[in-house]
Amino acid sequence: MTTNNSIETQTINTLRLLSNQMITKAGSGHPGIALGAAPILYELYANQLKINPENPKMINRDRFVLSAGHGAALLYATLHLAGFNISSDDLQAFRQPYSITPGHPEVGVTPGVEATTGPLGQGLGMAVGMAMAEEHLRAHHPEVINHYTYALVGDGDLMEGVSHEAASLAGQQQLERLIVLYDDNQVSLDGPKKRTDVTDNIARFQSYGWQTLQVDDGNDLHAIHDAIEIAKKSNTPTLIAVKTVIGDFGPFAGLNKAHGTPLQSKDLLDLSRNLNVTIENFKVPAQLLSDMKKRIGQRLNQEKQPSLSALQAYELSTAGKLKLPTIDDDLKQQAGRKISKNILQKFAQQLPNLWGGSADLVASTNAEIVESDLFDAQNRAGRNIAFGVREFAMGAVMNG
Structure with missing residues (x-):
């Protein structure tokens, strides 16, 4: 006291x-x-x-x-x-x-x-x-x-x-x-x-x-x-x-x-x-x-300061230049969710810090980065978040 x-x-x-x-x-x-x-x-x-x-x-x-x-x-x-x-x-x-x-x-x-x-x-x-x-x-x-x-x-x-x-x-x-x-x-x-x-x-x-x-x-x-x-x-x-x-x-x-x-x-x-x-x-x-x-x-x-090389690597990962992907004629014939999945992968390749998920709807929406695993307690580097059916929290969490 x-x-x-x-x-x-x-x-x-x-x-x-x-x-x-x-x-x-x-x-x-x-x-x-x-x-x-x-x-x-x-x-x-x-x-x-x-x-x-x-x-x-x-x-x-x-x-x-x-x-x-x-x-x-x-x-x-x-x-x-x-x-x-x-x-x-x-x-x-x-x-x-x-x-x-x-x-x-x-x-x-x-x-x-x-x-x-x-x-x-x-x-x-x-x-x-x-x-x-x-x-x-x-x-x-x-x-x-x-x-x-x-x-x-x-x-x-x-x-x-x-x-x-x-x-x-x-x-x-x-x-x-x-x-x-x-x-x-x-x-x-x-x-x-x-x-x-x-x-x-x-x-x-x-x-x-x-x-x-x-x-x-x-x-x-x-x-x-x-x-x-x-x-x-x-x-x-x-x-x-x-x-x-x-x-x-x-x-x-x-x-x-x-x-x-x-x-x-x-x-x-x-x-x-x-x-x-x-x-x-x-x-x-x-x-x-x-x-x-x-x-x-x-x-x-x-506070221990990071090395210059570590800091530069971090800054490089957050400063990627984005090239907008195109949709070829074959892909245009697919369902919208498949087009979205294809475009998402192209964005993910360019933006290493892009990650996210959906409210237990990956099987339906294809909203996942296919070359990555789940983000969880065993794999913090994963880029896919299993939000579960928590849609309100999902919006607030992603805002944070």
Whole structure:
């Protein structure tokens, strides 16, 4: 457990207050997750993620997907403290037109955001796709690719049907470098979770073949840290259920009203006193910024750099020139699915990173690369994915 005067606690509480200042200024947002899940985001960015804020597209960075995208204010505040190119002015423009801090994360808009996560559950599917891509690329370029994929999900994500498909596929594929943190507060927008869902998510993910871990106190930074370290050693994907309090330290702690009710000015003052932190004009104390920068930099400095030849081989594999194939007269007489199969093989010969699959329909659609095997836990170099009848997840996974 962190002490009240530790720099970790100061930073976590700063994230809580800063996020809520953003939401209050915008007049809209989701204070509950920002207050309850701040320790999770802090642990990831301060002590876990291999990232470079000065080079957000670093090839071998760890990926983090905020599937619970309504927690965008907390993510932006964390990225700001981590040193990404998000200014205090950008934080004040939260949810405003043309800002780089929209109401939900959007890839390509905000530095450090890896996926556009609007509808709940789809971010989990994209994280599964990223973890599959990491496994596939590492099989071909082990000196260049070697990272983890993390996601934060909430109760809403896990109610959505796509989460069942994606989690089942991840277990089937034994994606050992996929670590999903579950903001387990048992509250949704309209009331307690049990009002609409009594699923035992721990048992559910165990049935998919995942390792499951539980953290009983979402403010226990050491317990969150230890759970992630255990997850890194697993040979399966891991779900870490972190018991949090929605709206923690705020006026609606533990209540569904905390989900989407912005705090009033008086509430912010009370929150500041409760957290023992003060932020004026969205300016974070320099000490906290330098501490985050130091932690992230230390991990970067420990990263082993690939050889020039390995890096060139990787870049060559991703930069192939495509020559559009032609259809001869004999092929034109065939069924459309046979024409498609023929064209797919020609594309596959030119694009070594082309891979994919269909929803248990290869026998019908011929959607396979005939010169390759299945991608699975025994053959990460395979180019054909057996998605099974998981069509919604298939779209989200391929997007990831």
